[in-house]
Amino acid sequence: MEYEDRFRQAQMPKFDCLLFDLDDTLYPLSSGISAACCKNIADYSVEKLGIEESKIAELGNLLYKNYGTTMAGLRAIGYNFDYDEYHSFVHGRLPYENLKPDPVLRQLLLSLPIRKLVFTNADKVHAVKVLKKLGLEDCFEGIICFETLNPPSSSSQTSTKIFDIVDHFSRPDTGAELPKTPVLCKPSLEAMEYALRIANLNPQRTVFFDDSVRNIQAGKRVGLHTVLEELGADHEWLQVGTSNRVKGADHALESIHNIKEALPELWEEAEKAESIRYSGKVAMETPVTA
Secondary structure (H helix, E strand, O other): OHHHHHHHHHHOOOOOEEEEOOOOOOOOHHHOHHHHHHHHHHHHHHHOOOOOHHHHHHHHHHHHHHHOOHHHHHHHOOOOOOHHHHHHHHHHOOOHHHOOOOHHHHHHHHOOOOEEEEEOOOOHHHHHHHHHHHOOOOOOOEEEOHHHHOOHHHHHOOOOOOOOHHHHHHOHHHOOOOOOOOOOOOOOHHHHHHHHHHOOOOHHHEEEEEOOHHHHHHHHHOOOEEEEEOOOOOOOOOOOOOHHHOOOOOEEEOOHHHHHHHOHHHHHHHHHHHHHHHHHHHHHHOOOOO
């Protein structure tokens, strides 16, 4: 029995789950989805929240850098809005027609008999629509999305005063702390750990794909094996395209289509597991003779 346990452990594949970011990871930045999304966020901030258009660029940059998403930052500094309305405005007018079925990625995903999940800061409606447009809706076991991390009750928090984050960073010697956001999202370690718990994932046996340097570094801090997609939409002060020198990235891809070249062991282990299953079946069906 002890020998059998050791044998099973020796044959156990190194990884048993692939965890994918969605936007600008499963499809290219050239689709224009990211640029349109940024414009919609700016429009929402002006039209719905009354923020001066001249302040949008600097404000959005500070919020994204300090809170992971502009939405999380807006809630942190005191703006109240309905999450569903926000997502409907920001995602409802995106050029989804720019996304086309991706049979190459589909075949790559289906050729690996291990768990595959999507982990996105976006809402479920957006995630499902993107996967359908890409022809990948049946390639994933599930989607960890905004609603997964932020139950409806989390939107009930109210605030009456707006924190001036632009002024805060113009006077860094004030010593005041940034307000916390009620929104849970990447690259928060809390969000990363929660996603792992609800999906019952062992981080040491999970490969995490993302186009954001910060998300990749957060993934590495919680123990994930990380793959940075270099040409993704990393709207950060950190540069992409030099991921072999970026701390936290175990691998780098120029395109999601290069998974097999970067991680050939995934397919080698799948073939080995299939061979072992086949050999085991034959052994069980062959009578033992003296």
